[in-house]
Amino acid sequence: MENPALEMAPVPHRLAGLRSLVSELMILKRVRTPEQPDGLAAHGFRRAWAALVSGEDPATLALRETALALSAVQLGGMDFDVLRRVGLSPEQILGVLRRGFEAATASVDEGLRDRLRTALAEASTWVGAEPPAFVEHLVRQPRAGPPHANTQRVALLPAESHADHCYVVAVASVLVSPLFGADPTGPFVAALSHHLANAVLPDTGGHGNQLLGEHLAPLMARITEQVLDTLPSELAHRVREARRLLSHIDTPEARAFHAANTLDRVLETDAHARAAGFTPRQALEDLEFTHDEPIRAYENAVLAAVGLSH
Secondary structure, three states, X not given: OOOHHHOOOOOHHHHHHHHHHHHHHHHHHOXXXXXXXXXXXXXXXXXXXXXXXXXXXXXXXXXXXXXXXXXXXXXXXXXXXXXHHOOOOHHHHHHHHHHHHHHHOOOOOHHHHHHHHHHHHOHHHOOOOOOOOHHHHHXXXXXXXXXXXXXOOOOOOOOOEHHHHHHHHHHHHHHHHHHHOOOOHHHHHHHHHOOHHHHOOOOOHHHHHHOOHHHHHHHHHHHHHHHHXXXXXXXHHHHHHHHHHHHOOOOHHHHHHHHHHHHHXXXXXXXXXXXXXXXXXXXXXXXXXXXXXXXXXXXXXXXXXXXXXX
């Protein structure tokens, strides 16, 4: 008899259309600005937790953060605050953010895209409190990289932080949710909170955790509860409920979270592999690295003179 927990498991081709977009979310971990030296993903992680402790509805927050992240895929650090500081009006800023959003979202489920557009239009009106203290620990705590027993650890540098990982998984959870018929709110909150223990416990990877043996489960549970106890009681309850998704794949929401978590973990290594293999020829041919005409012809002549032309 077929396992009912797997009857609604995703068919690979249903996720294939989102692979490129989820890959592009990796850039949020690496784009830094003077205002956000830890990167855009860490900034989004701080912003999301600040909203949660301010009493923001998680359903509204999930859509807004996803819309802002998708705009940032195209616009980088040119967010609302930066564009306002350089003199654009709120209407002009929204127009720019919308162009970034539209350029990134061709592969997004149409119904979700409409909801994200609405959320983006309301993004400039939100003002939140400071994020809880554990957030900075997760921003500063690097992930261990892919370890395994009896093999040399692969150090992927610059290392992503737990905040980077949690934020991108949260956004990806929203993006994949329509494929599972899932409400994106639970997966989003689960993703933001699925490494709370690492606010206290340094990351040594899966194999290192296994070496804790019988201490692992009670230790992780105790630390997680200590962190949750720092949150307002109603929010702590909502986070505990969302974290129930971490231990199974029996519901659409759980499958959406685990799909997003898997994609981020593997596509993070793919991003490092692509960066390591990047060549000047790719810059010139695939990315059209030189300027537009009439300067392009001169730049191509310069490259030809030093043997770098394609």
